[in-house]
Structures are given as structure tokens and as C-alpha cells.
Amino acid sequence: MSDLAIAAATRVLARNWRGSYTVPAAGLYPHQWSWDSAFIAIGLRHISPRRAQQELDTIFSAQWGDGRLPQIVFNPRLDVQYSPGAAFWRSDLIPNSPPVPTSGLIQPPNHALAALLVHQADPEASDRRRFLPRAYDRLRAWHGYLARRRTAASGLVHVVHPWESGMDNSPYWDAPLAAIGDTFGEDIPRPDLDHADASHRPSNAEYGKYLSLAARYRDHDCDDRDDGHPFVLEDPAVNALYARSEWALGQIAELLGHDPAPHVERARAITASLGSLWVPELGCYVARDVVSGQLQRFRTVSGVAPLLIPDLPHTAELLATLEGEHFALGRAALVPSHDLTAPTFDSARYWRGPSWFNTAWLIAEALHERGFAEEARGLASRMADLGLEHDFPEYVDPHSGEPRGTLRFSWTAALSLDLYERLHTRGETL
Template sequence: MTALLDGTARTDAADLTLRRGAARVLLDNWVGTGTVPSRTLYPHQWSWDSAFIAIGLRHLSARRAQRELESLFAAQWGDGRVPHIVFNSSVPNDAYFPSPDFWRSSTAGAAAGAPAAHETSGIVQPPVHALAAWLTHEADPGESRRRGFLPRLYPRLVAWHDYLLTARDLGRGGLAAVVHPWEPGMDNSPCWDAPLARVTPAAPDSFRRADLDHGHPADRPTDLDYGRYVRLAVAYRDSGYDDRAARPHFALEDPCVNALLIASETALAKIATQVGEDAASHTKRAARLTEALVTRLWDDEAGMFLARDLTTDTLVREHSVAGLAPLLAPGLPADIVERLTATLTGPRFRADSTDLVPSYDLTGPAFDPTRYWRGPAWFNTAWLLERGLRTHDRRAHADRIRRAILETAGATQFAEYVDPTTGEGRGARAFSWTAALTLDLLTTQEARR
């Protein structure tokens, strides 16, 4: 039995019910070579979703988790980027926007090495993949070795990280930059408001939003913001997906993206050891990234990390959950770990008293408990914080977040995200990464007993 938030106990039967529900979501959303985030709003394969899904799927089938990552990396571009969407050719174009005929990856991205055999988007998402690959290997090392999983994936992971730290080092400070609000994964965060205000939106009649067919407008980005997203994507596409051309329009260094790069470089060092490659190079790169992260994005007054707008070369004074994600970095200085923990549990995020940690400052002017990434709590960021806290031996706080994830996932039918003030489920239900990370926490919880 395990303790609940109110001090009572979870029963083994409750855990079993939750486990079966999570497994059913992952089985239902599997489409043969990968997993869709949901059967309604997201009918294709998403990059960081697949990484999180593999982390949970490994507890059901290590081989299927390996295939999840392999199918994603089969669509990797020649320049090393891993696209944020790999499109399913059997899904009609009007089922999701922007669709393959918008991105035109195989033609517009040809100079950057876009694959001819797969239609993808041209932008990327956070690099969770090496961490997911290592955890997947650990779930069944024998099956991993039999299939040559790590030797096949390792060079692709290295190329992915090399891309981020060369072509995407747009600030020349040693960190990876994002060139579109969709890239950090926190699409509609108030952190992007000021940079986006410089972008002229695309005309409303130039695109049709498929997301509103499945989500309430009050939960989704506004038409104005969506018009700006489209304008940025068109400009990037028309440049041939040239990162140098993207920089003047929208370029930021995001703390969560770079924290995940540190965690994945650390995982790559372990993978390198397994495949007979140089582990020290990855350990050194993780250390350099950590130093750059602290130098460029730490804000002592805020007590957390902030995004850096490369157009103005200033920190964005908005406090989002992304600024707490660097807890994932194992080499983070102890005093910064202490400050981050205080911020996480303080009035802005109230990690010890809310059901799940909000995506944006509860006291901030732009806080909205239901609108996409402007306040709602997400299960993947909660999982990252749980892991980060445990990395730095903050066990009591980590246990609190783990229990909140398990309770909320079950109560909301594995919702996409929740209102952090009420715990009400929002967005899609039977959401894959919610189910996957629930399954992961249930299994690792048992291993610690």
C-alpha cells in the first residue's frame, strides 16, 4: 500500500486498476509502428510524445518501445534534426493542420536532407529521446542487445544532438535555440507573448484550424496567436528550413529544452559505454551545457531559469514550469537546486499543495487555468520535475508529485492536462503520454518498495 495526498493509503487493487487503464490507452493508441498521442486531436506521431510514450511502453513491451523510437528516427533529416511530426500517409490532410501539404518537407526541406520517403514537419521538439532510449534499453537489456537497438540508434542520437548544438546555437553561447513556439512543446506559453508580438499574423482566411474541431476555443490558442504561428512556419518553410534565416523572426533559448539536452547527453554517455564509443565526450558536453545554462538563463531575483530572447538578448520575465525543469541536470550547483525547490513549492507553483504543478505562475498576470500552456498542469512536466527532484535527493517533494500524478491521471481518465486549481481534466482523454508516464511511475514505485 502507498500513501495518498490526504495521508490515506492506495490499495494494490487501485494500482492494478490504474495500471490496466494506462495499458489499455497505450494499446488502443498504437498504430503499428508507433503511438498517436490521441485518436482524436493528434492522429500522427509526435516527437517528444513518442519519447515519453516509450518510457512507459517499455514496461509493457520493451520491443514495442524500441520500435516507437526507431519509427520516429526513420524520419530523421540529413542535417540531424528530428521533426516534431511524422505524418501518417493514410490520414486525410484535413484531419490535422498544419498538414503535410503545408510543410512540404520532402521538397522545401530537400536541401536540409528531409527524407523523400516520409512527410514530416520542418520544426523540432525537446530532445527527450536519448533518455528514453537508455531507459528502454534498461527495461530489457537482453532484447535490446539481441535487436542491436542501441548500436543502431546511437549515431542518430549523436547527429540529433550535434544539430541542436551547431545549427541551433543561434546565440553563440553554447545552448540550443528554438525558432517557433511549437518547438519547446509548451506552445501557447506566456513566455512567447512578447517575442510573438513582433510577428505579423497570417490572414485568418489563409488557413483552417482543425484543432477547434476537437477542443473548446477557451482551451486553445487564440486565432491571433495561431495566425502568428502560421506566419512563422511559412517563413521558415520558404527559407528551405534554414535556421540562420529563422533567427530574426523568432529565436529563444528555452531552459526546459536545454535541461532535457543535458539529461539526454548524460544518458548518451551511458549508451556510449554500452556500444563501445567515447562516453567522456558526452559527459563533458553535459557539463558545458550546464555551465552555459546557469550563465545565460539563471535569474537570481526570480529564483528560477528564464528564457532568453535572442532578438533583444534579454531574459523574458515570465515564470513558467520550463524554468524549473533544469532540476533534471545532475551537475546543477547545490545553491541553485535549493532555490529552485523553494520556487517550486512557493506561491508561484505551490507544488506541495496543488494537485499538479501549473505550467505558468499562479500569481502571474497571464495565468489562465484552462487555456493551453497558460496555466493548466501537464503530466509530462510533472514527471520531469519528479525525476529532477529525485536526482537531487529531494525525495519528499518527489513523492508528493508522484502521488499527485497517479491520483489525477486515474480521476481524469488520463486527460491531456488539468485545471491546476480544481484538478478537472481538460483537453483530450485517453492521452498517451499521461498513460505512459503513469505506468512508469507505478512500476518504478514498486521497484523502490
């Protein structure tokens, strides 16, 4: 990543900054997204540690009374530019909601990992602002919500909507969504198509199910007590990030003089529970539909993301899966979101094949930690090259590297910058 690319990535983050947080992309995503902000903060810390702290503080300030961090914090002035917006969610009418308008759903818990890295970027400034103690209280409440309200006998966290996984139209959700008869109706608002090609986005049929599920969750006050909720899935990447963030929370606890043992124990328990999602013949983890009890037997990037967890079993098998024909690590553009050989693969459509920069960051960091420094640096270099060449796209075609989705995407710029600074400049590890 040259000085030119660093400057270009910095311009994207400056363009998308909104005074206290960063939007994922102007136009298509005009609000603050939860896991986006955590990824963005990881890159922002190299430009301005203070701004990275503010990014996380802003999402923490929208925390619900039950501890959840919401998927979206809305800018009410731009509500018509995104669907479903604040008017759909009506969060002000829901108990435990914050004073700002938000979605009731959540996103993957990568926030503790981000908070630790942001602190490490400038510990003295972090200590002066008491960023870490403030973040620790919020993060304990967030993880407490996941433990109390989203974890059942399996020991794994479940999602109640495809959006909560961050991987909206993954093949994992095909059968569970097909089993749901309800849809939102014929009038499906799609302001996203004003900013992105319809062939790159989820279909109207998928959006009908998405909105129907969201409305049901909203109408039950987002209380997680709807025993008949038709979509309940255990996703490997969500649980991998939960485990990894518990390890990070343990490190934060040590830095603050607290006992890290509860966080370490929870991280190990989640890792052990992930074993129930391992499918040896696929060489990766898969999702489980809690409603039907069925494993969703697809190879996706979510199923290799657990490589990021320390002391994970099956590391060798996951590496073999990444390097083989299904993900073609080192030959494909970044890391495809879905098995290149599968009949459900689509090189253009969202999470059904295209390569994303945030999941490439997860894999690059996992490779680096396991001693595959050359492979990690190669993936980091390809991220930077593709980002600069195509104006930091949302995702890319895994065969050609051509841009898909929207451009000047914040986490693409932030994470490309982060990997360059860490793997090429200082060789830092998490």
C-alpha cells in the same frame, strides 16, 4: 496506482498504437509527435520493451539528412484532420528531408534519455535486436544537428518557433510574437477545435503567428540560415533536456565501449551556459529572446525543469520556488505550467497555467534523484489518481484538478505508469 489504473493506462496505450508508433490522442493528434514518442516509450517499456524500441525506431527512421528529428511524422491519409499537415509542409520538396512526410520543425531532445531507459528495461532483448547501437548513431546525428545548426555563441540551443519548445503558448513567447507584424491571414484552419474546447487551446491570433512563422521557415527550406528570422528564443527546458540527454548519451557510449567524454563535456558546457538564463529575484531560469536580447521574465515550469540536470547550481532556490506560492508543490494539482500569482496566469488555457503530466514527470524524477523521495512519490501518486479519475487527460486545472484538453492522452498514461513502476515498485533511478 492500483491494478485497475495500470490496466486502464495500458488500454489507452493499446488504443493509440498504430502498428509502429503511438499517436498522442485519437482525433486531436492523429500523427506521430517527436517528444511525445520519447515520453511514451518510457512508459511502454514496462508493458513491452520491444514495442518501446519500435516507437523510438520509427521516429529515428524519419530523421533528416542533417540529423534533425522532426516534430511530426505525418500519416498522409489523415492530413485534413490536423493543421498544418503534410500538404502545408511539402517536405518532399525540401533538401535533406526523409522519404516520409514530416514537419520541418523540431521538438525538445528527450530521446537519448528515453533510449537509455528503454534499453535498461530488457538489456538482453535490446542487445539481440542491436537497439542501442542503432539508436546511438541516430542520437549522435540528432545532437550533432543541435550543436551545428542551433547553437550560437551563448552555448545554448535556440528554437525558431513556439511549437519547437513543446510549450506552444507559454508567456515567454508573448513579446516576441507581438513584435512580429506578419500573420497567416484571416482563414486560420483549426481542426483542433473539433476535439477540444476553444478556451483550453491557443487563440486564433496566436495560430496566425504560428502558421506565418512555420510558412517562413518552410519557404527557406528549413535550412536554419535565415538571418532575418523574427523568432529565435533560448528556452530553459529545451536546454535542460539537451543537457540531460547528453548525460544519457554518455552512459550509452560507455555501454557500447565508446568514449563518453565528449557527451559529458557537452552536458557540462550546456549546464554552465544555462547560467545566463538564471534570474535570482524570480528564483528560476527564464527564456531569452535572441532577436531583442531581452530575458522573458516569467516563472514557468520550463524555468524549473533544469532541476533534472545533475550537478546543477541553484538547486535549493529552484526547490524553494516550487514549494512557494508560485507553484505550490504538494498543494496544487501536479505542477502548474505558469506562476499561480501572475497576471498572465490562466487556469484553463494550454501552457498558461494548467498542469501537464510530462512536466510533472520531469519534476518528480528530479525530486527523487535529489533524495526527496516522499515528495516524488506524492507527485507520482497524484498523477496516477488524476489520470484514472479523469480518463488520462491531456492536462488539468492546477486548482481543481479538473480535466482540460483531450482525454485518453498517451503520455499521461505512459508516464503515470512509469512513475508508479519505478518509485513504488522497484525504486529505480535514471
